[in-house]
Amino acid sequence: MTTGIITALGTASSNRWGRATWLGLIALALLLAAPFTGVYTEFVLHALCLALFASAFNLLFGFGGLLSFGHVAFFGSGAYTTAYALKVWGVTPEVGIVLGMLAATALGLVFGALAIRRQGIYFAMITLALAQLLYFLFVQAPFAGAEDGIQDVTRGRLFGLFDLDHPLAIYYVVVAICLGGLAVVQRVVQSPFGHVLEAIRENEARAISLGYRVNSYKLGVFTLSAALAGLAGSAKVLVLQLATLADVSWHLSGEVILMTLIGGVGTLAGPVIGAFVLVGLDTSLAESGIASGMVQGALFIACVLVLRRGIWGFFADRLERARTRH
Numbered sequence: 001m002t003t004g005i006i007t008a009l010g011t012a013s014s015n016r017w018g019r020a021t022w023l024g025l026i027a028l029a030l031l032l033a034a035p036f037t038g039v040y041t042e043f044v045l046h047a048l049c050l051a052l053f054a055s056a057f058n059l060l061f062g063f064g065g066l067l068s069f070g071h072v073a074f075f076g077s078g079a080y081t082t083a084y085a086l087k088v089w090g091v092t093p094e095v096g097i098v099l100g101m102l103a104a105t106a107l108g109l110v111f112g113a114l115a116i117r118r119q120g121i122y123f124a125m126i127t128l129a130l131a132q133l134l135y136f137l138f139v140q141a142p143f144a145g146a147e148d149g150i151q152d153v154t155r156g157r158l159f160g161l162f163d164l165d166h167p168l169a170i171y172y173v174v175v176a177i178c179l180g181g182l183a184v185v186q187r188v189v190q191s192p193f194g195h196v197l198e199a200i201r202e203n204e205a206r207a208i209s210l211g212y213r214v215n216s217y218k219l220g221v222f223t224l225s226a227a228l229a230g231l232a233g234s235a236k237v238l239v240l241q242l243a244t245l246a247d248v249s250w251h252l253s254g255e256v257i258l259m260t261l262i263g264g265v266g267t268l269a270g271p272v273i274g275a276f277v278l279v280g281l282d283t284s285l286a287e288s289g290i291a292s293g294m295v296q297g298a299l300f301i302a303c304v305l306v307l308r309r310g311i312w313g314f315f316a317d318r319l320e321r322a323r324t325r326h
Contacts, residue, residue, distance in 0.1 A: 023269075031175055040283075041171050042239065047279040048178040049236040054259040054271035055185045056228035061257075062266035063189055064221045065201030066116075069124045069253055070131025071229055073111065074104040076248030077134065078230025083150040083243035084143060093158045097177070097234045104230020105223060107134075112222030116215055128250065135248045149244030153237055170238060177235045181228050186268055188224065197221055258296060262303050264310025273312050 034044050057071050082100035085091045091099070115126045138144040145151070155164035164170045188194050200207045200214055208214050237243055246252065259278050264270025278296060285292045307314045 070127035078233030100234035108226020
């Protein structure tokens with residue numbers, strides 16, 4: 001009997017792993033084939049950058065239990081640093097991306113050290129206030145270009161080999177960057193560090209009683225999430241060749257929260273789905289005369305009332321029920 005139970009559990013685990021693997025391979029194949037199918041590749045790349053940003057936020061909120069209203073500060077700092085380094089200093093793309101990530105990481109370390117001293121809504125308000133301070137800094141700083149931002153950023157040649165002005169080169173480089181960032185998120189979630197984060201999210205007092213240095217884990221995940229958000233901002237600069245105040249506006253913080261909730265908070269695929277849904281809505285409604293904000297609000301209400309675990313959570317539950325019945 002024991003052997004039968006172990007075999008059944010192993011088969012169920014194998015089935016779940018098989019489904020996840022197949023879905024991942026299908027998504028990867030669609031991404032790789034997109035430039036040859038007539039798809040608007042700039043839409044795909046923009047959505048991927050925001051998907052990485054949403055996944056970075058989800059790492060902090062969905063798995064760490066820390067709701068940040070100012071995560072756009074790290075996305076924007078990465079974008080501005082990379083744009084300035086590429087245009088003014090004339091560095092190569094890989095150096096610009098690294099500088100953008102380092103700037104976001106350093107900012108995340110400082111902001112995190114200040115914010116983790118509080119919990120709940122106070123933590124969220126501190127992050128929002130710090131992000132607004134950064135926003136007004138970029139409004140007034142001469143190097144940031146004020147309301148015009150930094151435009152006409154030169155992409156250059158990656159490692160001196162790949163000309164990023166070529167459509168296929170920039171497409172596959174940005175896809176590789178974003179997939180690499182998503183892989184880091186997955187690895188962190190499935191690591192012992194990620195399991196401790198979930199324990200802190202579920203019962204912080206118990207985690208403290210077990211001897212975990214809770215604040216160290218919070219600061220660690222905050223800084224890592226900031227670094228990944230900065231990577232997303234740097235990749236966005238390569239795609240659109242500009243950095244503007246929209247990259248540090250609190251509106252983008254609201255959008256990334258919406259992406260995570262609509263797709264499925266606390267899941268790996270949810271933020272990616274949410275990003276593509278919202279970017280797709282903005283793109284399709286841009287010339288229709290319909291306010292995209294109203295549609296996004298209606299979609300959010302529908303998710304709260306009907307799809308409480310988000311789009312991915314809803315379909316994952318249905319697949320699990322179907323497998324159980326079978």
